[in-house]
Every structure is written in C-alpha cells, then in structure tokens.
Amino acid sequence: MTSADSVPPVRLLLADDEHLIRGALAALLALEDDLVVVAEAATGPEALAMARAHRPDVAVLDLQMPGADGVKVATSLRTELPGCRVLIVTSHGRPGHLKRALEAGVRGFVPKTVSAQRLAEIIRTVHAGNRYVDPELAADAISAGDSPLTERETEILEYAADGAPVAEIAERAALSQGTVRNYLSSAVSKLGAENRHAAVRLARERGWV
Amino acid sequence: MTSADSVPPVRLLLADDEHLIRGALAALLALEDDLVVVAEAATGPEALAMARAHRPDVAVLDLQMPGADGVKVATSLRTELPGCRVLIVTSHGRPGHLKRALEAGVRGFVPKTVSAQRLAEIIRTVHAGNRYVDPELAADAISAGDSPLTERETEILEYAADGAPVAEIAERAALSQGTVRNYLSSAVSKLGAENRHAAVRLARERGWV
DNA sequence: CACTCCCCATGACAAATGTCAGAACCGGAG
DNA sequence: CTCCGGTTCTGACATTTGTCATGGGGAGTG
Numbered sequence: 001m002t003s004a005d006s007v008p009p010v011r012l013l014l015a016d017d018e019h020l021i022r023g024a025l026a027a028l029l030a031l032e033d034d035l036v037v038v039a040e041a042a043t044g045p046e047a048l049a050m051a052r053a054h055r056p057d058v059a060v061l062d063l064q065m066p067g068a069d070g071v072k073v074a075t076s077l078r079t080e081l082p083g084c085r086v087l088i089v090t091s092h093g094r095p096g097h098l099k100r101a102l103e104a105g106v107r108g109f110v111p112k113t114v115s116a117q118r119l120a121e122i123i124r125t126v127h128a129g130n131r132y133v134d135p136e137l138a139a140d141a142i143s144a145g146d147s148p149l150t151e152r153e154t155e156i157l158e159y160a161a162d163g164a165p166v167a168e169i170a171e172r173a174a175l176s177q178g179t180v181r182n183y184l185s186s187a188v189s190k191l192g193a194e195n196r197h198a199a200v201r202l203a204r205e206r207g208w209v
Numbered sequence: 210m211t212s213a214d215s216v217p218p219v220r221l222l223l224a225d226d227e228h229l230i231r232g233a234l235a236a237l238l239a240l241e242d243d244l245v246v247v248a249e250a251a252t253g254p255e256a257l258a259m260a261r262a263h264r265p266d267v268a269v270l271d272l273q274m275p276g277a278d279g280v281k282v283a284t285s286l287r288t289e290l291p292g293c294r295v296l297i298v299t300s301h302g303r304p305g306h307l308k309r310a311l312e313a314g315v316r317g318f319v320p321k322t323v324s325a326q327r328l329a330e331i332i333r334t335v336h337a338g339n340r341y342v343d344p345e346l347a348a349d350a351i352s353a354g355d356s357p358l359t360e361r362e363t364e365i366l367e368y369a370a371d372g373a374p375v376a377e378i379a380e381r382a383a384l385s386q387g388t389v390r391n392y393l394s395s396a397v398s399k400l401g402a403e404n405r406h407a408a409v410r411l412a413r414e415r416g417w418v
Numbered sequence: 419c420a421c422t423c424c425c426c427a428t429g430a431c432a433a434a435t436g437t438c439a440g441a442a443c444c445g446g447a448g
Numbered sequence: 449c450t451c452c453g454g455t456t457c458t459g460a461c462a463t464t465t466g467t468c469a470t471g472g473g474g475a476g477t478g
Contacts, residue, residue, distance in 0.1 A: 020322065020328060023237065162410055195434085
C-alpha cells in the first residue's frame with residue numbers, strides 16, 4: 001500500500017493540546033512512510049501560525065484546544081490555505097459539532113476511538129480530495145437533526161449555561177427580563193426539557209450550544 | 210539509563226477508552242526497553258479483568274472511562290492486587306479528583322500534557338515505590354482545599370446536577386422536599402453561589418461532586 | 419399585499435425555588 | 449453529662465422562574 005519510490009509524502013500538521021497524545025500520534029504516523037509530520041501545535045492560534053509557516057497538505061486538528069477550537073482554525077485555514085485539507089479528531093463527538101465542522105469546510109471528522117492504522121488511511125483519503133466522516137457520528141448527527149432553536153434562543157441559552165439568574169442574562173444580552181424568560185421558555189419547550197437547566201444540558205449533548 | 214541486561218522489565222497495563230491514544234501510548238512506551246505493555250483495556254471493568262489476568266507491575270489508567278472511572282478501578286485494584294501500583298493519567302485535572310485518587314491508594318497522578326519521556330520516567334518512579342503528583346495539579350488541589358459540603362449536601366447536589374426539579378430530587382433521595390431545599394440552600398451559601406445550578410458548576414470545577 | 423416567522427416587549431398569574439425559624443433525634447467531643 | 453454538629457422534618461414567606469396572552473415592527477415568501 002505504501003508508495004515505494006518517487007511519490008512525495010503527505011505533509012502533516014498535528015494540533016492537540018495534550019502533549020502526550022500529540023507526541024505519540026506523531027510517532028505512530030511517522031511509521032507510515034508516505035506520511036510526514038512537518039509541524040505540531042498545542043493551541044488554536046499556534047496551529048494557525050504553524051500552518052502558515054509550513055503549508056502542510058493535511059491538518060489534523062483536535063476539536064477542543066485552548067485559544068480557538070478546531071472548527072475555528074478550520075474556518076481560518078479555508079481562506080488562508082485553500083489547498084490544505086482539514087481533518088478533525090475528537091474525544092467527545094457531539095452531533096452539532098460535526099455539522100459546524102462540515103460547514104467550515106472540514107474534509108474529515110473522526111473520533112479518537114479509531115486505531116492509528118485507520119487514521120493513516122483516512123488521512124490518505126482526505127488528502128486524495130475525498131471526505132470521510134465516522135459512520136457512527138454521522139448517524140448520531142442525522143438522528144439528532146438540526147437545532148430547532150433560533151439564533152437568539154441559542155444565545156440566551158448560552159448565557160444561561162453557567163447558572164446565571166435571569167436578571168444577569170438580561171443585562172448581558174441587553175434585553176428585558178421578560179423577553180429573556182420568553183426565549184428561555186420557548187427553548188425549553190422546543191427541547192422538551194423540564195426547565196432551562198435541563199435544556200442547557202440537552203443542547204450541550206447535541207452540540208447545539 | 211535503560212537497563213542493559215538481566216533486570217526484568219516493568220510490566221504495564223494500559224487503560225484508556227480512546228483507541229488512538231492507547232495504541233499510540235503503547236507504541237511509545239514500547240520504545241523504552243525497560244518497559245513492556247502486557248495488557249490494554251478500553252473500559253473500567255475490562256481494566257480490572259485484564260489486571261487480574263496479567264498481574265501487571267504498574268497500571269496506567271485514564272481518569273474518565275466508560276463503566277468505572279480510574280479511581281474506582283484503583284480502589285478495587287488496591288485490595289485485589291496490592292502489589293500493583295496505580296498511575297492515573299487525565300485530560301482535565303480537577304482538584305477534587307486528585308484527592309479522591311490519593312485516598313484510593315493511587316501512587317501517581319499526571320495530566321496528559323506531559324511528554325512520553327516524562328511519563329516513562331514517572332512510571333519508573335512509581336514502580337520504585339515512590340509517589341509522583343504533577344506540581345501544577347497539586348498546587349490547584351491545595352488552593353482549592355477540601356470540600357466544605359457535608360455528605361448529604363454533596364449527594365443532593367449530585368442529584369441536582371442534571372437540572373432535575375426539587376420534587377424529583379426528593380423522590381430519588383427519599384427525603385421531603387423541604388429538606389432537599391434546605392440542603393441545597395446551605396450548599397449554595399457555602400459555595401458562595403447565586404443559585405444551585407451555579408453551585409453545581411462550582412463544585413464540578415473543584416472536583417467536589 | 420397578505421402571510422409567516424423571528425425579534426422584542428409588557429403584564430399577569432401560577433409554580434418552583436430560596437431563605438429562615440424552629441424542633442426533634444443521634445453520635446461524638448469535651 | 450452537656451454541648452455541638454449533622455440529619456431530618458415542618459411551616460411560612462419572599463423571590464425567581466415558567467407560562468401565556470397580547471402587541472408592534474421587520475424581513476422574506478407566495
């Protein structure tokens with residue numbers, strides 16, 4: 001399967017905030033002789049800087065990183081380095097994240113439960129210009145569907161996410177308290193939750209916040 | 210540094226639900242010739258079974274795993290295989306977890322941000338019978354201090370964690386609603402939170418739930 | 419142009435929640 | 449033995465939240 005001679009190797013950027021995983025991953029991928037890791041990063045901004053400097057063929061990004069998450073990095077990369085394919089790797093595959101990622105032009109989306117061999121194959125697939133989405137995550141995303149919440153409802157729910165009282169949410173959103181309660185109420189009923197806190201939890205699980 | 214001849218290698222059990230990381234870690238640790246990975250597991254119960262079957266010298270456990278978390282596994286291991294040292298590796302180092310881990314007889318506690326070389330050294334340290342706790346996590350744990358909550362307050366706060374209304378908590382805890390509200394109220398005031406949901410968040414951050 | 423959907427607001431009511439005082443029981447510390 | 453703190457309860461009260469009806473304005477569609 002691996003190329004024997006003149007084909008140039010796929011140049012990779014690896015971004016993950018966990019040094020242990022990043023290093024281990026780099027070591028494993030280096031075993032494949034058609035792949036070469038040309039840069040590593042621990043944060044979103046760092047990944048962006050590294051990408052600019054090294055112009056990799058494929059960027060393998062962790063979804064959760066300090067600074068800017070994988071999807072944000074992918075969005076920036078799309079305009080700055082259109083030739084660079086992006087592959088997102090994640091621990092917690094929330095359905096909504098997949099959708100956001102695909103909208104950001106990400107070419108691949110896989111959970112960290114795959115094996116290294118599998119990942120190497122997927123990197124090749126993505127590099128060849130194809131897409132790859134983990135079937136399990138895809139199924140979850142389809143069954144979860146789109147967020148039924150409007151923009152404002154989502155925004156208010158986000159403000160409510162850390163347990164802030166209505167008064168504080170209203171202030172932060174520059175709305176009246178009544179309006180905030182209306183939005184929360186409709187969000188709660190749309191999600192079929194018992195109260196707004198359960199609603200926050202549900203929306204989080206589905207990746208809608 | 211690595212042993213040249215007759216010293217038997219340290220036998221390791223690796224447990225992490227993320228195949229990618231577990232495999233990569235195994236590969237990296239295999240590079241050290243005084244370490245050998247004798248078993249791998251993806252869940253808590255599996256880790257326990259593997260430990261019984263292979264009797265490793267050191268168990269390297271992820272904190273969050275399906276089935277039973279690292280601390281629970283460590284507790285069981287302590288009685289079943291007293292000779293087996295336990296090292297916990299984690300992504301999100303919550304102060305309270307460290308304390309619980311140490312109480313469970315864990316010998317080492319490190320974040321996944323360390324490098325593989327460092328991890329190998331720490332494995333040797335732990336195997337030699339010493340303890341190792343990441344200085345950063347230790348500092349956090351000290352500054353966060355002990356939980357000010359009583360057992361019941363903690364229990365009720367846990368029931369409240371997923372946004373359940375008081376009536377439901379009362380039923381699940383077999384208490385009157387008034388009592389539940391009293392416990393919640395005192396927990397909220399002890400934590401200096403605005404309401405119980407913020408209290409839950411705070412307690413979570415500090416690892417007290 | 420009517421219709422619909424989202425945005426924003428108000429007011430009023432019902433339900434849930436937070437707070438407080440008081441009181442009984444139990445176990446451990448002094 | 450007495451005092452203290454944790455557990456459990458009740459009842460009462462103020463506050464917060466959830467729900468609903470109703471209204472106006474703007475954007476987009478048939």
